[in-house]
Amino acid sequence: MSDTAELETEEPPIGQATIIYLGPAAPHWEIRAVFGEREVMDSFRDRVNARLLLLPPHDPQFRRNRERVNRDGERERIVVEWDLGYPEDEPSEG
Numbered sequence: 001m002s003d004t005a006e007l008e009t010e011e012p013p014i015g016q017a018t019i020i021y022l023g024p025a026a027p028h029w030e031i032r033a034v035f036g037e038r039e040v041m042d043s044f045r046d047r048v049n050a051r052l053l054l055l056p057p058h059d060p061q062f063r064r065n066r067e068r069v070n071r072d073g074e075r076e077r078i079v080v081e082w083d084l085g086y087p088e089d090e091p092s093e094g
Helices: 003-009 040-052 059-074
Strands: 014-021 031-035 076-083
Touching: 014 040, 014 059, 031 040, 031 076, 040 059, 040 076, 059 076
Parallel strands: 014 076
Antiparallel strands: 014 031
């Protein structure tokens, strides 16, 4: 297990993508490549779109697919940032 952590610290990311929630009307998502080879980022964008195409953030399936997207990014050394249009770090009170 520590081998994986060491490997991640040694190898720099090959790309970065920002995934932006556009709103309740489909398409819900825009995937923007910040940096990285075009072919790699286009391929990643296609896979992310396949996972998120019809899922708004409040859909229960979104949480599972978001984790899959994050794992795909880690495996491929692509930094993934999410912009859902609201702060996620703040605990919701209610």
